Structure formats: C-alpha cells, structure tokens
Amino acid sequence: MKTKQKPERFIDEEGKRVDGRRPDEIRPIHIESGVLNRADGSCYIELGDNKIMTAVYGPREVHPRHLAEPDRAIVRYKYNMASFSVSERKRPGPGRRDREISKVSKEALESAIFLEKYPNSVIDVFVEIIESAAGTRATSLTAASVACADAGIPMRDLIASCASGKVDDTIVLDVNEVEDNYGQADLPIAIMPKTEEITLLQMDGNLTRNEFEKAIKLAKKGCHQLYEKQKQALKNKYGGN
Ligand code: ADP
Numbered sequence: 001m002k003t004k005q006k007p008e009r010f011i012d013e014e015g016k017r018v019d020g021r022r023p024d025e026i027r028p029i030h031i032e033s034g035v036l037n038r039a040d041g042s043c044y045i046e047l048g049d050n051k052i053m054t055a056v057y058g059p060r061e062v063h064p065r066h067l068a069e070p071d072r073a074i075v076r077y078k079y080n081m082a083s084f085s086v087s088e089r090k091r092p093g094p095g096r097r098d099r100e101i102s103k104v105s106k107e108a109l110e111s112a113i114f115l116e117k118y119p120n121s122v123i124d125v126f127v128e129i130i131e132s133a134a135g136t137r138a139t140s141l142t143a144a145s146v147a148c149a150d151a152g153i154p155m156r157d158l159i160a161s162c163a164s165g166k167v168d169d170t171i172v173l174d175v176n177e178v179e180d181n182y183g184q185a186d187l188p189i190a191i192m193p194k195t196e197e198i199t200l201l202q203m204d205g206n207l208t209r210n211e212f213e214k215a216i217k218l219a220k221k222g223c224h225q226l227y228e229k230q231k232q233a234l235k236n237k238y239g240g241n
Contacts, residue, residue, distance in 0.1 A: 006182040010167035017179070019048075023172040026162065026222045031143070031233040033150045041151025043233065045143040048176060049133035054143040056151040059121035073118035077106035079140060081129040101137045108141055108161070108190045108200035114154045123153060134180035135163050138188045141200065146230050150237065158230050159199060161190035162222030164215040166207060171214045173222050187212075189219045193227040196220060 007018050015022065027048030036042035039055035046052075062068040079101045083090045094102070109125065125147070127140040138161035145159035165175035166185040180186050185205030191198050207215060 005178075007178060010172075010179060010183065011170055017167070017172060017176075019176055021172075023170050024218060024221065026174045026225050027176070029226060029229045031146060031226075031229045032236075033146050033233040034237040039147070039151075041147040041149065041153070043143040043146035043150060045139055045146075047135060047139045047142075047174070049131055050129075050136055050139050051131040052136065052140050052143055053128045053130060054140060054147045055126045056123065056144070056147040056153070057126075058123040058151070059118040059153065060124075062120065062122040067122070068120040071119050072115040073113070073121045073123055075106050075110050075113065075115070075123045075125065077102045077109060077125045077127070077144070079105060079127045079129070079137070081132060081136070085129045085132040101140075104200055104202065105137060105141050105144070109144055109148070109159055111197070111199040112145060112155045112157055112159050112192055113148065114156070117154060123148070123151075134175055134177040135188070137161075137202075138163050138190065138200075141190050142226050142230065146233055149234055157192035157194045158227060159190050160193050160223035160227040160230060161188065161200060162219050162226055163188035164219040164222070166205065166211060166215070171211055171218055173218045185211075185215070187215045187219060189216065189223070191220060191223050193224055 030046040032044045035044045041056040043054050059073050081090050083092050125144050129136050141161040164173050164187050167179045167183040185207050187203045190200035
C-alpha cells in the first residue's frame with residue numbers, strides 16, 4: 001500500500017481488503033535462513049512489504065560480566081528500525097517503542113530456548129528493520145527464532161508470530177499499514193506452534209470478547225502458515241524435505 005490516507009472503506013463489496021486480500025489471508029511470506037556469514041545464526045524475512053534481517057551471536061561469554069546469570073543464559077534482543085525504513089525518516093537510536101518491542105520480544109523468545117543449558121552466557125539477537133509496513137514486531141520474532149535455530153541453539157519449538165486486527169467491524173489477519181494506522185484494533189501474538197502456547201500477546205484498540213477469541217484464532221492460523229515457511233527455510237539450508 002502506497003497511500004497513507006484513511007480509505008473510505010477497508011472492505012469492499014466483494015469482501016476484499018485495500019490490498020486485495022480476503023479477511024483471513026496473510027501477506028506473501030518469504031524466509032531465508034543462514035544468510036550472514038559472520039553471525040552464528042541469521043534469517044532474512046519478508047512479509048508483504050516488510051523486509052527484516054536478524055542475526056544471532058552466541059551463546060557466548062557475557063560482557064559486562066555482572067550481567068551473567070550463574071544458572072542460565074541471558075538473551076539480549078535489539079530491535080532497530082533503519083532510518084529509511086519508514087515513510088518519514090526515523091530518528092536513529094532506540095526510542096520508547098523500540099525498547100518496548102525489544103523487551104516483549106526477548107521475553108517471548110526466552111520461553112522457547114533451553115537457557116539453563118548455557119549458564120553465564122549470553123545470546124545476542126539483533127533485528128534490523130530495512131523496510132517497515134506494519135507487523136514488524138511479530139515478523140522480527142518469527143525471523144529471530146529461525147536465526148536461533150540456525151545458530152544451533154536448542155529450543156522447545158520455533159516461535160511464530162503474527163497479528164490480527166479489526167477494520168470495518170471485521171476481524172482480519174495480518175493487518176497492513178493502513179489497517180494498522182486507521183483500523184479499530186491490532187492484536188499481535190506469538191506462539192510455539194506445536195503446543196500453541198502463547199508467548200506474546202499485545203493489543204491496541206477495542207474488541208468484544210467474541211471478537212477477541214476470533215482474532216486469536218485467526219492470528220494462530222497465520223502463525224501456523226509462517227511456521228511451515230520457517231521449517232522450510234531451515235530445511236533449505238540444512239537439507240531434508
Ligand atoms: P508493528 O510494526 O509491530 O506493527 P506498530 O503497530 O507500533 O508496530 O507500528 C505499525 C507501523 O507503523 C510500523 O510497522 C511502521 O510501518 C509504522 N511506524 C512505526 N514507527 C514509525 C515511525 N517512527 N515513523 C514512521 N512510521 C512508523
């Protein structure tokens with residue numbers, strides 16, 4: 001979507017959204033793992049117009065040392081938007097939003113990693129948003145978990161993350177930028193797909209209880225679609241079908 005204006009309607013008479021998707025459709029997904037040579041693990045992801053690179057270093061020794069935990073690894077998660085990634089230049093450096101996203105994403109990812117296997121060490125996760133088109137926190141997390149797997153870090157499962165939302169009183173999967181900016185609600189979740197355990201849940205806007213349940217169900221459906229692509233990206237690098 002190039003227009004940043006609020007559309008008159010979000011859903012047309014054929015039931016299609018401003019970018020031509022049906023309410024229950026996710027944007028096109030492209031995932032590649034192991035794309036950086038220097039990092040221990042990496043993943044590049046596109047979801048619609050979102051373009052995101054993630055790199056994982058570690059487990060490795062913690063600096064500064066006082067941050068080390070004697071019984072487990074710590075995770076540092078750094079979400080960064082390139083200044084050219086949004087329509088108006090983003091001021092470089094972490095703002096409140098970047099810090100919040102880094103915090104909730106770190107916690108979401110930690111749930112999947114067997115941290116106790118690596119006492120006194122750190123897993124550093126770097127996220128660079130190259131082009132941003134709504135849903136970046138969820139999409140980054142999806143990529144970051146593939147990068148962790150690519151680094152050989154033992155995990156309970158991958159983390160798949162996707163948002164649903166509400167526009168024109170309709171629950172839709174994977175809100176785009178216009179829907180995010182002018183819609184009625186945005187609900188990003190992250191799950192471990194094997195058990196559907198939720199490791200991140202945030203919400204902007206208002207939903208009734210019924211709408212909330214429908215939105216969670218739809219976001220989970222998106223997560224399972226991402227999960228298939230995540231596994232395929234790892235298989236493409238390491239072989240197997
Ligand atoms: P998410 O990217 O996880 O959906 P938000 O809901 O906070 O996070 O943001 C929605 C979208 O708004 C972003 O993906 C991005 O396209 C746009 N956006 C966020 N921050 C900025 C900014 N500082 N300048 C311009 N656009 C922004």
